[in-house]
Amino acid sequence: MLLVERQTPKGLLVSVCDDGLLGETFEGVDRDVSLTVTEDFYGEGAESVDAESALESLARASVANLVGSDAVGVAIEAGYVEEGNVLELEGTRHAQFMRM
Known part of the structure; x- marks a missing residue:
């Protein structure tokens, strides 16, 4: 998975996508x-991570954007995202969460 962390005035923004999805477009x-899945948002400054590292970032995130079966699956298993709130776009999963 590729992970990018950005510090914003509202807190930590975490973007995670599965390997191989950069540059792809998915329709509902x-x-x-x-x-x-743009290079600017999901790839620029990205680090290749495993599930454990992704979870460490998600634990600190104020907002997260997730694309792909692996990225979304990790967030579901950890309780950050509910399965019923996941979008399916041409067989690719997408989810977001915001900690308030």
């Missing part, structure tokens, strides 16, 4: 939703 079933 009715094409009403589209997600592009």
Whole structure:
């Protein structure tokens, strides 16, 4: 997985995507939703991490954006994301969470 941490005025923003998804665009079933896994957001300054390292970052995150079965699966298993709140876009999973 690729992980990027950005400190913002509102707290830590964590972006995690599965390997191989950079540059891909995924459409919703009715094409009403589209997600592009951009180099700027998910790749620039990214570090290749395992599930344990991703969880350490998610534990500190104020906001997280997750794309891919591995990234979203790790967040679900740890209780950061509920399965019912995950979007399916052309077979790719996407989720976000915000800690308030």
